[in-house]
Amino acid sequence: MDDVIVLGSGPAGAIAAAELLEQGRSVHLVHLGHDDTIYRDLIPDAPFSTVRRDVADQSLWWLGADDEGIPTGKVRIGSQLTPPRQFTVRDTATELPVHGDSFEPMQSLALGGLGAAWGAAAYTYTADELAACGLPPQGFAGHYAAVAERIGVSGSHDDDTAGACSGQLRALQPPLDLDSNAQALLSAYRARGTAKRMRLGRMPLAILSQDLGDRRANPYFDMDFWSDVRKSIYRPRYTIEQLRTRAGFVETRGVLAVGFDEGQDGLVRLHGVLPDQGHGRVEFAARRLVVCAGALNSARLVLAARAQTDLRAPLLCNPYTYMPCLQLRRLGRPAQDRRHSMAQLTGLYAPPDAPDDLVSLQFYSYRSLLAFKLVKELPLHPWVGLQVVRLLMESLVIVGVHHSDAPTADNWLGVARPLGERAWPLRVHYQPPRQWVERRQQRERAIVAELWRLGCIGGARLRPGHASSIHYAGTIPHLSPGSENRHGLDPHGRLLGTRGVYVADSAGWGHLPAKGLTLTIMANARRIALAAAVSLEAA
């Protein structure tokens, strides 16, 4: 009999499984585990420009074996993933149904979950932000440090953003080199002096600037949206690959969890189906269950296990806007070929009306995602559009803007009964209050003005729709002990009303800061895995 079943192989599941194993517990990892079986070994370990110039059969991965890399019609969340990353969302539309037209989330059944296509932003939350989430600030720095040591985080302690973005990390790998666009932008920012409402600095990234184990430092090939060939960007599967060599670790793939129950024998039974085998039933038992299915699917599973079709659980999601901008001082000038593809800089905007309610910004340059995807978005004849893109591409900055989110009665999810042995469909409603929307728009206008002052001009603010940040939380909130409501977690992540079911992803958070959440998900998963291990000792 295994000590613990860990459900899900994403960032939370990988870290929870590793920590439980470290604590001497036997772990059974259960997940569906789609993987890339087509592209991974095809893409050469070479710079983007070399690949473009020299490799004959490159269209296979740029466009995909079935042209899945050419987004047409209405662009949905996930459709912009490059073909080598699209396994991340395979089968989710059919196996993880979501009803409701106001919220189109990105979900994953992949090995590594959404972490298989993660942008590697490795922010820490401040003590105040952790407290607002319902996470204990005391001791959390230790969890951040342990996770950062495992996955490798590069960044700087010297930038204006460092205190708020990576202040809880004592040891960082040196920051990655900036590309031409980011160097110019950071120079303009530093030349302005220090009294600013918007701070700018280098991104803390889960990308190696130095070798770590069998993983290599980023080679600045600008192929990071396509290939993981040197493993420089952390993916949860690297941790799971390590665990497979360890005693006490068992893995079952191909399973879609649909429910669980606790028996009188003190065991937790996880019920699943096998989608590749006609949805036949399967069951596993252990002394503890640690659910790491992602905030949406953990709530789906808990509500299904209790058949609570009438309950409306809260839902948090960072509102997301992106702004294409032109950096005038870079117009018409060539850029360095040497760069990594992920966000180069981060920004933090402190609104005058609520300076602690930070808005976070991520600054990307654009090249290796190919020109035709930009041409598609321009209201121009394709030949004209292509020439415009070629003229502007090197000076283009894409600024992604995330706002914080808090619970409100209008943002909720529930479940409906499925037809047959399937995951229960989610019913989702997400409609933020109008005054919140107006306040966010006001802040975005102020950010545009700040960017203009840095010579980064733009006006378009594009909103891909609710759920597009892919940051979800708050669906099984931490509740105070003795609460009558059983749909919640105790401070150690244990599901109320159970003896041995823990939820170790972002489902328990009561607030969602604007900064990226993945590193905090992993640190919290470590915290809850330790709590589950302690509970086993006590038993």
Place this chain on the structure above:
Amino acid sequence: MLAAMLGPTDDQIRALARREADPSNVRAFSPIARGPVFAVLALLALGLLAVPLALVQLVAHLRQRGARDNCKPHAGR
């Protein structure tokens, strides 16, 4: 809606993507970096060219829509 009608059709985007993915066309898709003055003048010229070509795009969208309608099983019978 009008902006979408002035932009590329799905067929044009597919054709463009296939051209870009062909390594023999790398130069035709690579960035143009000949200085800021050239960039500004070229953008102005492209702006002038975009006006008549907007009509071409409207026609292309209407044609694509017509072709799609004719593909319906009941159409044309």
